[in-house]
Amino acid sequence: DGGITQSPKYLFRKEGQNVTLSCEQNLNHDAMYWYRQDPGQGLRLIYYSQIVNDFQKGDIAEGYSVSREKKESFPLTVTSAQKNPTAFYLCASRGTSGDTGELFFGEGSRLTVL
């Protein structure tokens, strides 16, 4: 089935550790996005990529890094520089670069810092 797969669903991290969240899509979409969601709040954009080998910072990029080496994959690394990383992370994709239509979301990854 076509869709977006995020892994792991739950992740625990000790302070000072980097962690990488995986996002894979088989929808043949050009654009991919990472959002962060905190309890009772909306989604805030971390990074986005409209084409392979290119990505842009969103509104809250500090403490995060991404890569886009393949069209299907857009991993997010939460670095030790991120001061408050405990959150629900959502990956999304959209058809073509510059498209303004709907986003397709994965099921999310919940990161907890111990």
Next chain:
Amino acid sequence: SQQGEEDPQALSIQEGENATMNCSYKTSINNLQWYRQNSGRGLVHLILIRSNEREKHSGRLRVTLDTSKKSSSLLITASRAADTASYFCATANTGTASKLTFGTGTRLQVTL
């Protein structure tokens, strides 16, 4: 930055009643979209309305858009317990339309 603000933050109704949620935004838009999120899950797209449209229907959903007031509303008619979820508006803003900016959401509870 949050573009949209939903109102109310939470809404509790009985099955069969209608639910209305409102969204206000700040800048000019290309389109406005509504999404649904079940607890602990990803978001699912419901409906998109373009800036030159005033009203759109999809099944039990009705969306209106007033660009002069920078506001939109989502009406769910004849609600069901399965409609219990959080609902978010998202705007594709003119000039940065490749990014969607989400509001803070309305939590809808539909009881039997």
